[in-house]
Amino acid sequence: MSTLSKRLKEARVQAKLSQEQLGLKIGLEPESASARMNRYELSKRVPAFELVERIGIVLGLPVAYFYAVNDDEAQLLIKFHKLNAARRQEVMGFIDEISA
Numbered sequence: 001m002s003t004l005s006k007r008l009k010e011a012r013v014q015a016k017l018s019q020e021q022l023g024l025k026i027g028l029e030p031e032s033a034s035a036r037m038n039r040y041e042l043s044k045r046v047p048a049f050e051l052v053e054r055i056g057i058v059l060g061l062p063v064a065y066f067y068a069v070n071d072d073e074a075q076l077l078i079k080f081h082k083l084n085a086a087r088r089q090e091v092m093g094f095i096d097e098i099s100a
Contacts, residue, residue: 004052005043007066007074011059012037026054 012022019041023033039045047055049063056063062081068074080091 002043003069004066005041008055009041011061015059025058026051
């Protein structure tokens with residue numbers, strides 16, 4: 001299973017959506033929504049980047065999450081994505097301090 005497939009399934013399950021429901025929410029045809037999502041999750045097909053962007057929007061996740069190989073980085077991306085602009089600046093300042 002590829003990183004993208006793994007993250008896609010994790011995010012869909014976390015959102016409590018079926019493959020068909022997610023497929024429909026991102027604009028796939030009703031006749032193929034479930035089958036296409038299944039192929040993406042099984043790494044039989046790779047969704048176009050634009051489709052991953054739509055998935056991210058529907059699930060409230062950054063696109064980078066779906067490509068993050070390391071689980072810690074994936075979780076950090078989710079948490080950072082949920083912050084408002086001011087809090088993001090605080091986090092960046094803190095990172096600058098500890099990484100200098």
